[in-house]
Amino acid sequence: MQVLKSRCAAAILGASLTLAGCSGSKPVEATSLKPAAERKAAPDFTLKDAYGRPLKLSDYKGKVVLLDFWATWCGPCKIEIPWFMEFERKYKDQGFAVIGVAMDDEGWEVVNPFVSDLGINYRIVQGSDSVAQLFGGIEALPTTFLIDRTGRIAAMHVGLASKGDFEDGIRQLVEQ
Amino acid sequence: MASASSWSSKRLAILLWIPGAALAQFPGVLSIGKVPAVPVSRKETVELRVPVVLRGGYHVNSNTPSEDYLIPLRLTWDKGPLEVVDITYPKPTFEKYRFSARPLSVFTGNFEIATRFKAAPGSAPGPAVAVGKLRYQACNESSCLPPRTIEVRAPVQIK
Numbered sequence: 001m002q003v004l005k006s007r008c009a010a011a012i013l014g015a016s017l018t019l020a021g022c023s024g025s026k027p028v029e030a031t032s033l034k035p036a037a038e039r040k041a042a043p044d045f046t047l048k049d050a051y052g053r054p055l056k057l058s059d060y061k062g063k064v065v066l067l068d069f070w071a072t073w074c075g076p077c078k079i080e081i082p083w084f085m086e087f088e089r090k091y092k093d094q095g096f097a098v099i100g101v102a103m104d105d106e107g108w109e110v111v112n113p114f115v116s117d118l119g120i121n122y123r124i125v126q127g128s129d130s131v132a133q134l135f136g137g138i139e140a141l142p143t144t145f146l147i148d149r150t151g152r153i154a155a156m157h158v159g160l161a162s163k164g165d166f167e168d169g170i171r172q173l174v175e176q
Numbered sequence: 177m178a179s180a181s182s183w184s185s186k187r188l189a190i191l192l193w194i195p196g197a198a199l200a201q202f203p204g205v206l207s208i209g210k211v212p213a214v215p216v217s218r219k220e221t222v223e224l225r226v227p228v229v230l231r232g233g234y235h236v237n238s239n240t241p242s243e244d245y246l247i248p249l250r251l252t253w254d255k256g257p258l259e260v261v262d263i264t265y266p267k268p269t270f271e272k273y274r275f276s277a278r279p280l281s282v283f284t285g286n287f288e289i290a291t292r293f294k295a296a297p298g299s300a301p302g303p304a305v306a307v308g309k310l311r312y313q314a315c316n317e318s319s320c321l322p323p324r325t326i327e328v329r330a331p332v333q334i335k
Binding site: 071072073074075076077078079103105114139140141142143158159160 | 243245246247273274275276280313315316317318319320321322323
């Protein structure tokens, strides 16, 4: 989580964009999914779930992935997680998966009860500073990436976005 | 549960990202102001007020957060030349945010945390520094920053 302390979010395309986590309470303006030809490969990583099983991002190639960096102390994250559970149910059969990366310093001791309480139905792994660094430093939570079937980043959401925008992006990506 | 339907999609973030692009450094949103030096008598307690400055648009959870999952603001002092008698936090405000179903107990803007001290037994007369730690966790309307702990240093003169 140390990385979160020092870095603002990654590069932003579009002159009018303002990043919520970098600028107090200013809202961010929306843009659309990045065109497929301009997308960059998502950094690969391997992290472990609560049972010690490794999760390797590149194993998800062929699927659309919603990668959510979150923490138990993050109120906005708590709002989004039920949406992601719904997306997991709704789009799983279309080759979609949610991966939650928990960034709590206290680890599974605090994450497991949270996951149980919410009944999270997708895989949760314990994040690390090095993985956060790979994704640009993850300055604020929630930070969410939409990754296309070829493993490239189509969009990044910093802060609480809207369920509708997430779902629009997922729909577009599963149909591509 | 907050409903997304009420939100204007124009206000929502779908940000495109380029791996390896230049990143901005993000400074902390909370800082400690100058703590005035206070004389501390061996026979009396003295109050020391720590000024806290929080960036506009952000809040920190109060010392008594509304929800169990929230990390409280907490000031602690290391053992040293002074003994803590008690710590008094300001009165929190209750603010409603997009991500909260009900108003949250928070601190915003500039505020002070008061600590009453007395000189520790055996502490030598003369200048000394009380060293403490302030732990907090800040959010704005849509995102949260990781919990941080910053050092607080208060000069004192033990009489």
